[in-house]
Amino acid sequence: MSTKTPDVVTSAAATLRRLDLHDPGDEALFRRAHAEVQVPAEHWLLGERAAPRSADDLLTAARLETTYETTRGVALGTNGAPVGLWMVELPLRDNLDNAYIGITVAPGHRRRGIGTAMLDHVEGLVRATGRTVVQTWDGMPTDPQAEDPTTAFATARGYTSSLPSLRSDLDLDPPGAAGIERALAPLDAELDGRFDVATARRESTDGTYRLVTWWGAVPEEHLEDRAALMQRMSTDAPAEDMAIEEEDWDGARVREDEAICRAQGKTVVETAALHVPSGRLVAFTMLAVPKATPDLASQWDTLVLTEHRGARLGAAVKAANLRALVERFPALRRVTTYNAASNAPMLRVNFAMGYHPVLRTTCWQRRLETTDAHE
Numbered sequence: 001m002s003t004k005t006p007d008v009v010t011s012a013a014a015t016l017r018r019l020d021l022h023d024p025g026d027e028a029l030f031r032r033a034h035a036e037v038q039v040p041a042e043h044w045l046l047g048e049r050a051a052p053r054s055a056d057d058l059l060t061a062a063r064l065e066t067t068y069e070t071t072r073g074v075a076l077g078t079n080g081a082p083v084g085l086w087m088v089e090l091p092l093r094d095n096l097d098n099a100y101i102g103i104t105v106a107p108g109h110r111r112r113g114i115g116t117a118m119l120d121h122v123e124g125l126v127r128a129t130g131r132t133v134v135q136t137w138d139g140m141p142t143d144p145q146a147e148d149p150t151t152a153f154a155t156a157r158g159y160t161s162s163l164p165s166l167r168s169d170l171d172l173d174p175p176g177a178a179g180i181e182r183a184l185a186p187l188d189a190e191l192d193g194r195f196d197v198a199t200a201r202r203e204s205t206d207g208t209y210r211l212v213t214w215w216g217a218v219p220e221e222h223l224e225d226r227a228a229l230m231q232r233m234s235t236d237a238p239a240e241d242m243a244i245e246e247e248d249w250d251g252a253r254v255r256e257d258e259a260i261c262r263a264q265g266k267t268v269v270e271t272a273a274l275h276v277p278s279g280r281l282v283a284f285t286m287l288a289v290p291k292a293t294p295d296l297a298s299q300w301d302t303l304v305l306t307e308h309r310g311a312r313l314g315a316a317v318k319a320a321n322l323r324a325l326v327e328r329f330p331a332l333r334r335v336t337t338y339n340a341a342s343n344a345p346m347l348r349v350n351f352a353m354g355y356h357p358v359l360r361t362t363c364w365q366r367r368l369e370t371t372d373a374h375e
């Protein structure tokens with residue numbers, strides 16, 4: 001995309017500039033915009049629960065990733081200060097009709113047309129690639145009375161909510177291992193009789209399943225299975241109206257993700273369920289802790305293959321993974337998770353553990369028509 005698009009576009013609302021993240025001057029501008037736009041925007045929405053990805057994290061991902069091509073840019077006000085941030089991310093291995101975008105305006109600069117200028121620009125960039133599905137994830141307050149610029153802006157621009165979801169937080173009380181044990185009581189109750197207490201619930205009582213935990217890198221003997229599980233995430237997780245095709249995963253793609261997390265200084269722990277008779281992995285879950293906030297963890301993907309559902313493998317891998325994590329991060333005080341709002345069984349378990357909703361979110365989606373008026 002970068003070779004075909006203009007570096008600078010000026011509109012009445014702002015000057016939009018594409019950034020070359022390999023250039024030190026542009027990197028500095030990105031860091032400034034991140035601090036002055038992205039961080040305040042997340043604090044505006046979430047208060048002390050805001051945990052924006054660090055600028056370092058984003059820069060590292062953009063430089064190392066080969067699965068996606070990411071273009072980032074800023075909106076500058078008349079005095080040259082950043083007032084907005086935008087990005088376009090193109091999947092390169094699969095989902096070739098899709099483009100993920102991001103548009104953020106600094107809270108003190110809203111309702112002056114900057115968001116509109118950035119979205120016009122970004123949609124134009126997407127259209128130039130020939131892609132037809134534009135998607136963006138953004139958060140809305142859970143309080144129906146609170147101001148919700150995202151829904152107003154997105155719907156005014158023809159975007160529809162394709163996968164209503166919730167961010168829920170588990171605030172450990174008390175922090176650390178005691179809080180985890182308390183939260184896990186409902187999961188342990190579900191595992192009762194199925195997973196052996198004598199093996200710290202790491203083996204099923206009938207010997208069919210055994211849990212395996214690793215840090216940072218999938219053991220070589222499980223690499224292909226783990227890639228297959230990631231591929232199944234893209235077809236088996238609820239998608240509702242969100243346009244998503246089956247992703248294309250192999251061991252190299254898994255290793256690339258691991259290398260990016262390593263370069264970001266992120267700690268990732270995974271627990272998988274091994275089906276003992278076949279020697280194959282049939283379920284897995286991931287937790288990640290960013291370098292900058294070692295007391296905050298994110299629950300990433302969890303999947304149980306359909307043919308192995310009903311054996312409480314989801315609860316088993318999640319409980320074992322949280323116990324592993326808190327051993328290494330004894331000051332852990334919060335775990336954050338995202339679920340489809342329609343996923344009642346998952347939400348029931350999470351709420352029983354003490355998770356509570358802190359944000360509504362969705363994949364806002366729009367299909368671009370070749371005859372679109374907006375250019």
Ligand SMILES: CC(C)(COP(=O)(O)OP(=O)(O)OC[C@H]1O[C@@H](n2cnc3c(N)ncnc32)[C@H](O)[C@@H]1OP(=O)(O)O)[C@@H](O)C(=O)NCCC(=O)NCCS
Nearest residue numbers: 103104105110111112113114115116138149150152153154
């Ligand atoms: C949504 C967002 C990008 C809007 O940026 P902005 O610069 O304020 O947008 P604009 O000034 O171009 O507004 C365009 C129209 O969107 C609608 N809109 C935007 N904010 C609104 C609000 N708080 N309440 C009601 N309508 C709103 C209005 O129709 C507005 O037109 P108007 O001001 O003439 O009434 C900004 O609030 C933001 O960064 N939010 C967080 C991230 C996000 O939600 N990104 C967009 C995802 S699709």
